[in-house]
Amino acid sequence: MILASPSPIGLALGLATAALYGATAAGADRMGRQNTQLLLALAWLLHGATLCWALAAAPVKFGFAPALSVTAWLVLTVYAVESRLYPRLTVRRALAVLGAAAVLLALIFPGAPLPHTASPWLPMHLALGIASYGLFAAAVVHAWLLTRAERQIRLAVEPSTEAAGVPLLTLERLTFRFVTAGFVLLSATLLAGLLFSEQLYGPSVRGWKWDHKTVFSVLAWVSFAVLLIGRARFGWRGRTAKRVLYVGAGLLLLAYVGSRFVIEVILNRGGA
Template sequence: MILAIPSPLGVALGIATAAAYGVTAAAASRLSRSSTQWLLALAWLLHGLTLATGLAGGTPRFGFAPAISVTAWLVLTVYAIESSLYPQLKVRRALAVLGAVAVMLAVLLPGTPLHVSASPWLPLHLALGIASYGLFGAAVVHAWLMTRAEKQIRLAAEPQGGVPLLTMERLTFRFVTAGFVLLSATLLAGLLFSETLYGGAVRGWKWDHKTVFSVLAWLTFAILLTGRARFGWRGRTARRVLYAGSALLLLAYVGSRFVLEVVLSRAIS
């Protein structure tokens, strides 16, 4: 729900989506792979319909929970594409739980209205930022799968993922690279066009906590990609830097909005 509308239809769709994810997570160990895939696909489609409903008219809204919801949907979209290429991937239950939690958060906390004077381009700017969240989220999922596979190899057990570690590593850095490009575009747009995007409500580059954490995240990912290219960083070192950058990026918007919207109970636009 990039532009979440707290309507009865949106709430009903959100609850139905969370229920579909919940059924998928509960039945994942008892059903065949194809049956679980179909259930997850149904939940993913309902999730997409919920997001589309949020985009259809009304007062534009945004917040930390809608951001998480969109990120989760993007991660699931990546998985849907990858599972056709690498059917060995086994993260359906974890992704179903993630989807259920994300959707219910967005139902309960649909965000706050954007500035009435905001530019029509602002949703695109937000979409770029959330797309980078989704790509880095996919990278984190792959890094976690690599960690799990390495532990299983050390225990002389067959890796459950079934995808070679080198392949998983290449996929991880492809997502990091794509996410870095989108994050760079988002920051550049905010630097050059912030006054236009927010209709004069924000003048110039504003060094608030969101900006500081975003820039720190960008620097961390830049270091990661440079270390990979020049020094061959891989394995635990690369994953730690990836996790650090992702945590900073999460704090940049989701964390700050959570504190303001929930902890401090302040409505912000």
């Protein structure tokens, strides 16, 4: 799994990454699209190098801030692909701010070492969970773009169906594709935790553990299931669909990031 590292090289890489993201956000209006894209791409590559360096560090650590850092990098990866398909997509500044904040947060709170009794499969389990975080985060970004585009259309003198750089129907379709993919990965993550918790976390963990992380994860899963069923059976779209998406994403954020924040920062305790 990709993790934060407090080593001098990891610190230097993280600070350089945050600086590049900050420069991208600050100069987005003045540098022009091509230069901004180039600077954001460099920041994204350096962010990836930071995560890879942390992966090779010992002891292996993980926590709420590294989870957010990986999620931000995944969202930027999605943007890197989509910007080739939809050149008018205009979220570079927002994503640069998100990347800078996530990297700095991971430097301040690098997480705690994974349990030494944990299975070698635990990183794969965590990777599934964080990948679902990234996909749902991408869905939220697209839902936000959809809201912004609809608002621009209402305020425009001559309405345009591409107010956000991407046609509205395309944005809506992409939003639900990310929700569906995230739901599949979240389902796999919960199923693995239900069936193989002892094998993943060691003999100290037996059976399904109904802690805050599990409760919020299940509630998020139910929210996304309701959203997909509502979409398929009743044609949910617009404000109703976005509200359910935001509720589910909020619950999922509380599930791991929220519970780990309380443990690591408020209670000042370790453990994965």
